Amino acid sequence: MRKAVQTEKKRFLDDPANVTRIWRGFVIACVAVAALDILGLLGFIWHRHVNLFIEGLPGFYPLWGFLGISMLIIVAKKLRTLVMRPEDYYDDE
C-alpha cells in the first residue's frame, strides 16, 4: 500500500498556489451569489417571495450560513475541553 511518494508526479492540488487560486475563485463566487439579493430586491431577473420578515432581509441567508457555521465550530471546540478523552479510555471494560 505504501509506496515511495517522491517518485510520483505532482498533482494540481499539491501546489499551494493552485489551492489559493481555487479559494479566491470560491470567495468571488460567494460574493456573486450574495449580490443576487440586490437584484432580487429590485425585482430584476428574479422576484423574491418570502414567508417570514427576516427571511426577506438582504443578506439573511449568507449571514445565517456563515455565522451559523462559525458558532458551530467555536462551540464544538469548547465542547472538546469537556468530553475529549484518550483513545484507550474504554479499553479496560
Add this chain to the structure above:
Amino acid sequence: MTSSLPPFVIFLVAGLLAVVVRGRLRSALLLATPVVSALTLIDLQPGTTVEVGIMGLELTLMRVDELSLLFGYLFHLAAFIGILYSLHVKDTLQQSTSVLYAGSAVGAAFAGDLITFFLFWELLAITSVFLIWASRTPSAIRAGIRYLVLQVGSGVTLLAGIIFYAHGTGGIAFNEIGLDAPGGLLIFLGLGLKCGFPLLHMWLTDAYPEATPTGSVFLCMFTTKVAVMALARGFPGAEPLIYIGAAMTFFPIFFAVIENDLRRVLAFSMINQLGFMVCGIGIGTALALNGAVSHAFNDVLFKGLLFMAVGAVITMTGRSKASDLGGLYKTMPITATLCIIGAATISAIPLFAGFVSKSMVMQAALNEGHPVIWLFLLFASVGVLEHAGIKIPFFAFFAHDSGLRPGEPPTNMLLAMGISAVLCIAIGTWPATLYSLLPYDASYEPYDMTHVIVQLQLLMFGGLAVFWMMRTGRYPTEERAINLEFDWFYRRLLPSWIRAGGSALAPIRAGYARMVHARGEDLLNFLTRHHGNTGTLARTWPTGSMALWVAILLALFVVAYYV
C-alpha cells in the same frame, strides 16, 4: 383475500439458504433475492391484505397501502445495493444475516397489525447485531452486546405498549395510535429508541462504527427507517415530535465536528437527518409527512452512499480515522467522486436528492407557524454541510497527505456506490417520479428561483466559513482521541456507582463477617476445650487405668447383684 406471497418470505428463505450454498451460487442467490421479491411487488394494489390465524389471533402479515409500498420499494432497493456492495465478502455469518435483516425490514414495512410488526421489530434487532459482531474484535463484541440490550429493550417497551393498547382498545390493527391511546406512550418510546430520539440514541453512535465495513451499510439503511415509517403511521402530528426532531437535528452536529472516526461522524449525521424526518412527522400535515418519508427514502441512498465510500476506504486501508487518512483522491479518484456526490446530496445542494425532500419539511414548518423551529432546522442544515458535506470527503480524500496509496475498491463496491450516486442525482434533478410515489396528498415544487438562490447562499457561505477557518488555523485539528457521549452514563458512571455502592456497604459486610467469625470462634473454643488435644474428653488414658475401672465396675456389679 388474495393468494399473494408476503415479500419478506423470499428474503427469509434466501437468508437461510445462503448458509448451505457456497461460492458463486450463493452470490447469485443473494443478488437475485431482492430482484425476485421486487417482481412480486409490481402487481400489488393498495388494499391487498394477507391474514393468518395463529393461536386465536388474527394477524395481518401483509397490508398494502401507499406508505407500506413506498417503504417496500425502498427496502428492496436498499437490499439490492447493500448486497451488491458486499458481494466480495466471503463470510456466511454476514451474508446470511444481512439478507434476513433486510427481510425483517420488508416484513415490518408491510405489517398490518402490531403483533406482526413487533415480531419483525425484534427480528431486526437480532439479525442486525451479527453485522456488528462479525467484526470479531473485542470492542465490537462488547458494543454489539450493548446494542442488543438497548434494541431488545425497545422491543420489550413496544410489546408492553401493545398489550396495554390491545387491552384498552380491543384491536391490534396498526393504524394511527396517538399519544393519548392506552399504551400509546410506551409504543412511542419503543419506536423512538430505534429512531434515535435524544438520550435514547447512544446505541447508534456506539455500535454502527464497530460493524464491518459492509455491515454498517446495511445497518444505516433499515432499522431507523422502519422506525420513521412506524412513527409516520402511528403518531402523525404528535406535537412533541416537532421538538424531539429539532433537538435531534441540533445536538449531534456539535459532536460530529470534533469526532475523529469518520463512521461515527456519519452516525451523528444520521441522527441529524432523522431529526428532520421526526420533525416532519410531528408537524403532521400532508406536505410535512411527504417530506419526512421522502427524506427517509433519499437518506437511504445518500447516507448509504457515504457509508459505502467510507467503507471502501476502510476496506482498502484498514483505517477509518480522519487523523490517519487524507490524500486518497490520488489513487481512489472514482470513490472520491462518488463520495462527493453523496456529500453534495446530504448537504441538500440543488439538483441533488436531499434538496427536494428536506425542503418539504422546512416549508411545512413555516406554513404551520413554527418560525423558531425553522431557524433551528436551517442552522442544522448548514451544520450538515460542515460535518457530512465537507468533513467526510475532505479528511478522507484530501486534507494532509497520509502517504497511503490504496487502489480503488472491488468493482462490485464501485457499482453499488454508482447506482446510489446516479439515483441521488436523478431524484434531485427529476423529483416527479419520487413525488408520484408519496403517500400523502400534497403538491410541492422545489425548483423555484428564490428557493434555489437562498439555498446556494446558505450553503456557499457555510462552506466559506469552514474553509476560512481551515486556512486561518481556527478549525479544530483532527485529534487521536475519543469524545465522551451519553453512553458514558452506563459505561462509566453506573458501573462506578455500583462499585461505590459496594464499597459503601463494605463496613456493614465486615461487621457481619466479624460477628459470624466471632460466634464461630466461640463454638470452636468450646469444642476445643472439651474435645481438643488437651480437652478432658480427649485425654489419653493408660490401659491399666481402663482395666482398673473395669475391675471397679465389675466389683460394683457383683456387690449390687448379691445385695
